[in-house]
Amino acid sequence: MSTPVSVRPDARESIVLDVSGMTCASCAARVEKKLGKMDGVSASVNYATNKALVLAPSGMSVDDLIKTVESAGYGASVPEPDAPKPPDPAELLRRRVTVSAILAVPVILLAMIPAIQFPGWQWVSLVLATPVVAWAGWPFHRSAWVNLRHGATTMDTLVSLGTIAAYLQSVYALIWGSAGRIGFTHQIEFRLMRGMAGGAVYFEAAVGIVTFILLGRYFEARARRSAGSALEALLNEGAKQATLLRDGVELLVPADVVKVGDLIVVRPGEKIAADGVIVEGVSAVDNSLITGESVPVDVAPGSNVVGGTVNTTGRLLVQATRVGADTQLAQMARLVEQAQTGKAAVQRLADRVSGIFVPIVIGIAIVTGLVWALTGAGADMAITTGIAVLIIACPCALGLATPTALLVGSGRGAELGILISGPEILESTRLVDTIVLDKTGTLTTGVMSVAEVVPLPGTDAATLRDVVAAAESGSEHPIGRAIAAQGSALVVENFAAVPGRGVTALVGDHSVQAGSLALLEDHGIGIPVALSEAAAAEAAIGRSVVLIAWDGQARGLVSVADTLKPTAAKAVAAYRALGLRPILLSGDSAAAAQHLADQLGITDVVAEVSPAGKVAKIRELQEAGAIVAMVGDGVNDAAALAQADLGIAMGSGTDAAIAASDLTLMGSDPVHAADAIRLSRVTLGRIKGNLFWAFAYNVAAIPIAAAGLLNPMIASAAMAFSSVFVVSNSLRLRRFQPLP
């Protein structure tokens, strides 16, 4: 900027510092005092968040402030905007896969095509295979070892065992067997020849297994959407900034420097920065973030408000009563965290199968060796046949079975607007038998609209609608705006909002009152029984009622309600068709929830529940043996989404809900939730089929190995057939079709 800036002598700027080393509230007071002694500086230090808000004369250097804090015995720094991201696990895997594949391809080609087996090829294979087995396969060996110490066997055990067996067997054959001879080649035919174990190398099996399984892992890592932390997303729902009122001056500061007792100015449309109590002002606060309730709550001095909720109409002055980790929003974040950490990791299907398969294979290998030894075949033959069993038992395709199905399944899902954050969730959803549905934003649009227009005798509905739409046209209250959205051609004058009651206006030449019972009574207007009965009936189904009078006489009412999504009924029918039991779980009033459930034919309704209550309800269902899917969109659903076996978030919903969920539906159509469950069921079916075939070819070859007849051609054929089968089976998932 070239324009000279004139600095007023009293101009002060606010600076936020991170303070470290504070161990108690006295420390904060001490830092405050030290900073306050500097010329023109006043500071307030929040011990809980380790932040100092400093008001310093413009031009004062931040370094001087930091030095002052340091001289008080603490550390200070300018807050870092964002922490650097940790390395992407998929990137690390990619490196392993690439190196492994480059080394493995020549090894496999050499082993399978005897024509190119140049003199000494087997020694070249050894050199190429060693880093693959030792370095690329390291994650498997490490995990196998860790699991072994817990007495568990997983897929990693099988991979580690198979590759090490194949590698050591081959090294043995090279050095002590006949395979090390320069000029040695593999047999072309699938002949069953006894005694080949000492005369064959299986480097291709070892490198093939490592490469394929790493490739599978890489696919899976790629398919995983960067999940992000639900916690962070939740805390981001809170206000980032707050306008503090200090000594009569408004000061825009980061929200985390607000302290208990501070006065915060909240303008219409702004988020309230901390839990607090209203000192001044009348407004309606949109609490849907916390409660899921769609109708904004009217507030006045003395009302409690919750941080993160949105002020809709009037300016509020709020005194903070709880900040930082004590706020309701922070408590909800803890709830999400607990639900997430409490959720036991689903054991991978391949690991479950391996857990049974591995001990059996080891048993067969030992028995094979013993039988050969006891029948007098010699130690050499006994050991090599035992090892041959281990080599053939490790199916390459095992590594592809789950990842390829997940990759294709989640890819097809993405095309259909179903985003899967952790593809492995597809492994566990077949058994889902209960679907818990949030109301606002999931089955309803969350937008208020006019539900009913009830005129009293003598007034017609169209006139009533036009007059009230005109009268409310100047309104900022969400209910008033919903009514005004109907549109009206009538001329409005003298509009006035009566906070907490309604509006008055001159429409045409009629003096109109629209609002609560109290508003009409204030104007001395009598309420006919028919009107109060109609109002009670509307309120009983959870609608907000606006009574209308003009020229001193009550004329009728309009009611406003959250709008049902057009596809909600179809969605509920689709859930039922999948054998799911729908349950409505809402933070909204019992009347509103029940009315909605009746419209959709849902019989299980739980209403007026807090976020913690939602989690408790889902846990209760789970303890009763149900496998629960939860569909929601709000911050108040986040913990429940994390708790559910399958959390499904509406893409139109909040970041917190999306981060806490397993699946996100693009857009806001609840029918997609049924597609998501169908897709996951089909995917799981494919995974199971894949696992069966991956094992089947190798299991079939075990007797050959046990008989001492294994040769590298048979091993390679089993590998190739099962891999091709598994991949093509997975690709069939591309044909998955959504519900019409």
Add this chain to the structure above:
Amino acid sequence: MQSTYVVTGMTCGHCVAHVTEEVQAVPGVTDVQVTLEGGQMVITSEAPVDFDAVKEAVAEAGEYQVAAA
């Protein structure tokens, strides 16, 4: 000579350090020993130290009060 006072409001080692640092700076004071537990403060000095100066120093250190033991 030594004089003993009681400081209230200290909650951690930092508080002890702050009080010690400030009282140390009072003219005439040669040594200050502050204990967190019980809040005892023993001031060693050549001549009697003005109590108001001690009081001021303690207040300077933070939200603490001092009384003669």
